[in-house]
Amino acid sequence: MxxxxxxxxxxxxxxxxxxxxxxxxxxxxxxxxxxxxxxxxxxxxxxxxxxxxxxxxxxxxxxxxxxxxxxxxxxxxxxxxxxxxxxxxxxxxxxxxxxxxxxxxxxxxxxxxxxxxxxxxxxxxxxxxxxxxxxxxxxxxxxxxxxxxxxxxxxxxxxxxxxxxxxxxxxxxxxxxxxxDKLDYKSILSPRELEVLKFVGEGYSSKEIAGLLSISINTVSRHRQNILEKLKVKNSTQAFKDSFY
The missing domain is CATH 3.30.450.20 (PAS domain)
Structure with a gap:
């Protein structure tokens, strides 16, 4: 890891x-x-x-x-x-x-x-x-x-x-x-969005996340965009850092 x-x-x-x-x-x-x-x-x-x-x-x-x-x-x-x-x-x-x-x-x-x-x-x-x-x-x-x-x-x-x-x-x-913890992200993000955010933090690409969760890359992209909008950050990596750091 x-x-x-x-x-x-x-x-x-x-x-x-x-x-x-x-x-x-x-x-x-x-x-x-x-x-x-x-x-x-x-x-x-x-x-x-x-x-x-x-x-x-x-x-x-x-x-x-x-x-x-x-x-x-x-x-x-x-x-x-x-x-x-x-x-x-x-x-x-x-x-x-x-x-x-x-x-x-x-x-x-x-x-x-x-x-x-x-x-x-x-x-x-x-x-x-x-x-x-x-x-x-x-x-x-x-x-x-x-x-x-x-x-x-x-x-x-x-x-x-x-x-x-x-x-x-x-x-x-x-x-x-x-x-x-800066954010009560569990009440902000859906269970699937939390899964995507966790894999982003572990360094997985959107393609790899799609394979791990058995969903399409487009769906992963949509989840990542939702995460950005809900947490009001510029990118998914920053969302991960702000949620845990």
């Missing part, structure tokens, strides 16, 4: 100057989060391209394997978790993580610790049914080279779907929402 490739390129630290953070301290914190909050906690190491997944009893509710704790994988992408996320929400997750990275990357090091991501996503549970899950993400930067070193993600089963935005960047120090 194009968005995920962009995100990997930004997140992975391939610089020669290595981070001096003691990851063992953060592993202990990740385990504590999982135990205290009944969460699934993923600690991803951008320098080593590894992840450590800590599971509580909530993992069983989500139908996740509960073998070693933590489970160590050779990737910053926890595929077992990601494949359970609804495809639409998985794409949004990647987009918003890239958005979050860009926001913090433009800040001073001293300001970054105040910020985190809070979002709600749909994940399949042990009965193969989608459930609402609260997802939070924190970035930890290297003090010696300023590069992103660790990402800490928490997944908690939510009680119900709330009316809060699907995605927010918050400042915990000031207790403020810094960024949230």
């Amino acid at each position: 194009e968005i995920r490739e962009q995100l990997s390129d930004k997140l992975l630290d391939n610089t020669s100057q290595k981070c001096i953070l003691n990851i063992e301290i953060y592993k202990e914190r990740a385990l504590a989060y999982a135990q205290i909050e009944s969460a699934v906690c993923v600690l991803s190491d951008m320098q080593e391209n590894k992840s450590y997944i800590y599971k509580s009893a909530a993992a069983e509710e989500l139908g996740l394997s509960k073998s070693e704790n933590p489970t160590e994988i050779d990737s910053i992408w926890e595929e077992e978790m990601l494949k359970k996320i609804h495809p639409d929400d998985r794409l949004k997750k990647y987009i918003h993580e890239l958005r979050f990275f860009r926001l913090l990357d433009a800040m001073k090091m001293t300001e970054r610790t105040a910020y985190s991501v809070v979002s709600k996503i749909r994940m399949k549970d042990k009965n193969d049914q989608y459930r609402w899950v609260k997802h939070r993400m924190f970035y930890i930067y290297s003090p010696n080279n300023g590069r992103l070193r660790l990402a800490l993600c928490l997944y908690n089963i939510a009680l119900t779907s709330s009316h809060a935005p699907d995605f927010m960047i918050i400042n915990a120090v000031k207790g403020k929402v810094v960024v949230k």
Whole structure:
């Protein structure tokens, strides 16, 4: 996926100057989060391209394997978790993580610790049914080279779907929402228009979208024009960015 490739390129630290953070301290914190909050906690190491997944009893509710704790994988992408996320929400997750990275990357090091991501996503549970899950993400930067070193993600089963935005960047120090979804596009666009917009965001051409949705190119063009008119933007790519960014 194009968005995920962009995100990997930004997140992975391939610089020669290595981070001096003691990851063992953060592993202990990740385990504590999982135990205290009944969460699934993923600690991803951008320098080593590894992840450590800590599971509580909530993992069983989500139908996740509960073998070693933590489970160590050779990737910053926890595929077992990601494949359970609804495809639409998985794409949004990647987009918003890239958005979050860009926001913090433009800040001073001293300001970054105040910020985190809070979002709600749909994940399949042990009965193969989608459930609402609260997802939070924190970035930890290297003090010696300023590069992103660790990402800490928490997944908690939510009680119900709330009316809060699907995605927010918050400042915990000031207790403020810094960024949230600009458009309630689900109430503006039809289900078919949302499908077309999603494929536009993934980089598919009108011809490819027509094949994927089994409709004519003319129909795709009409949907794209409707999207532009409804969202009042100049092109479909901008519509996608404005809806998610």
